[in-house]
Amino acid sequence: MNQNFRAERGYALELDRLDPLATFRDLFVIEDPDLIYMDGNSLGRLPLAALERVNSVVSNEWGNVLIRSWNQGWWEAPARIGEKIATLVGASTGQIIVCDSVSVNLFKLTMAALTLRSKRSKIITDSLNFPSDLYVLQGCVDLLGNKHAITRIGSLDDDVTPDLDSLYDAIDEDTAFVTLSHVLFKSGYLYDMAAITQKTHQMGALVIWDLCHSVGALPIELDACQVDFALGCTYKYLNGGPGSPAFIYSNKNLHENFSSPIWGWWGQRSPFSFDLDYVPNPGMQRFLTGSQPILSMLSLEAALDPLMQAGIQNLREKSMQLSEYFIKLSDSILTPLGFRLGSPRNSSLRGSHISLRHPEGYRINRVLIDKLNVIPDFREPDNIRYGLAPIYTSFTDVWEAVERTRQAVANKIYEEIPQDRLIVT
Numbered sequence: 468m469n470q471n472f473r474a475e476r477g478y479a480l481e482l483d484r485l486d487p488l489a490t491f492r493d494l495f496v497i498e499d500p501d502l503i504y505m506d507g508n509s510l511g512r513l514p515l516a517a518l519e520r521v522n523s524v525v526s527n528e529w530g531n532v533l534i535r536s537w538n539q540g541w542w543e544a545p546a547r548i549g550e551k552i553a554t555l556v557g558a559s560t561g562q563i564i565v566c567d568s569v570s571v572n573l574f575k576l577t578m579a580a581l582t583l584r585s586k587r588s589k590i591i592t593d594s595l596n597f598p599s600d601l602y603v604l605q606g607c608v609d610l611l612g613n614k615h616a617i618t619r620i621g622s623l624d625d626d627v628t629p630d631l632d633s634l635y636d637a638i639d640e641d642t643a644f645v646t647l648s649h650v651l652f653k654s655g656y657l658y659d660m661a662a663i664t665q666k667t668h669q670m671g672a673l674v675i676w677d678l679c680h681s682v683g684a685l686p687i688e689l690d691a692c693q694v695d696f697a698l699g700c701t702y703k704y705l706n707g708g709p710g711s712p713a714f715i716y717s718n719k720n721l722h723e724n725f726s727s728p729i730w731g732w733w734g735q736r737s738p739f740s741f742d743l744d745y746v747p748n749p750g751m752q753r754f755l756t757g758s759q760p761i762l763s764m765l766s767l768e769a770a771l772d773p774l775m776q777a778g779i780q781n782l783r784e785k786s787m788q789l790s791e792y793f794i795k796l797s798d799s800i801l802t803p804l805g806f807r808l809g810s811p812r813n814s815s816l817r818g819s820h821i822s823l824r825h826p827e828g829y830r831i832n833r834v835l836i837d838k839l840n841v842i843p844d845f846r847e848p849d850n851i852r853y854g855l856a857p858i859y860t861s862f863t864d865v866w867e868a869v870e871r872t873r874q875a876v877a878n879k880i881y882e883e884i885p886q887d888r889l890i891v892t
């Protein structure tokens with residue numbers, strides 16, 4: 468791309484013609500070809516296969532087969548779909564289960580990690596982590612009588628890259644576990660999972676990696692990095708649909724030593740014996756609580772096929788090309804208009820979205836959505852996030868997103884938008 472780069476639209480069309488993954492876009496519902504969707508890192512597009520699956524689950528499996536469906540594939544769905552996700556995150560069999568939300572699952576893993584390191588009092592995370600993760604940690608500390616302390620590295624003002632020196636310094640022999648988002652939700656910074664996990668283990672502590680912004684966009688090697696616990700959501704790059712259930716990874720080596728803090732019947736060794744006492748399932752099913760959202764779960768199952776077919780390494784390569792192209796265009800077209808890059812410039816330190824910062828970021832994002840048919844999203848105080856989901860985002864989408872952002876600012880169209888924030892930004 469480097470030698471031939473041109474800022475004209477024709478160059479984007481050329482890149483699309485050369486893109487070996489270009490046809491995967493046809494596997495998604497795209498009703499408005501003029502809509503430039505840049506928010507696959509918040510809610511992935513609808514795969515045609517998921518639409519068909521939901522239709523048949525509702526009309527046939529629910530409508531006709533009814534309760535019998537539990538014995539025809541519903542009951543095993545959390546573990547079966549976990550095995551599909553395992554192929555995307557470098558996990559061997561029996562270590563992933565699909566259930567509940569990320570926040571609920573982080574509660575389970577936090578309590579498990581604190582049980583496994585009961586003599587240690589420190590929990591380490593960073594200020595750029597997703598707030599829900601921080602809230603869950605605070606809630607656990609409160610629930611346990613404030614015997615633990617959360618060390619939050621850095622501050623909100625470290626806008627792009629976290630304070631790595633402080634992170635490494637903070638991990639010590641009183642640390643129970645370290646939990647970080649693999650890719651940061653604002654800047655897209657990508658942590659070095661292998662190095663941080665290794666340092667954590669040297670100090671005898673555990674790690675919990677939150678994969679929400681990396682799973683489905685880049686290769687992850689949970690087993691090879693000897694990660695203890697991980698979790699992630701499935702409605703972002705995995706395209707599972709709004710509120711589709713999250714997943715938990717727990718390393719096999721740890722399975723014998725703890726149970727999940729919510730003892731529900733789905734986590735019991737044999738739910739249909741209706742025993743009066745809880746005995747945990749020896750496998751990942753111990754993390755289940757109660758009945759799972761089967762419609763969402765089966766739409767997720769269908770959504771995973773195109774990603775597995777495309778191959779996670781190929782998706783990563785395209786994602787890097789898309790984001791490098793985005794940055795080149797933005798440097799030449801948007802920087803002169805007052806934007807600055809809010810993401811790492813080096814692709815190997817970045818996930819699959821780009822943040823651009825501008826003092827009028829909120830109103831520019833709104834005008835893009837309301838008037839220019841581009842959908843990015845906005846994160847305080849001034850970040851516009853452009854999600855580049857390699858399975859369906861084209862180079863022409865990138866060109867259009869940058870060009871329409873230029874129009875929003877060059878013509879000051881954003882001045883028509885009020886400053887008050889909507890609930891979901």
Ligand SMILES: *Cc1c(COP(=O)(O)O)cnc(C)c1O
Nearest residue numbers: 568569570597648652677679700
């Ligand atoms: C999206 C996201 C979540 C979402 O949590 P839910 O409880 O599933 O809504 C959590 N953590 C991170 C880092 C995220 O990006």
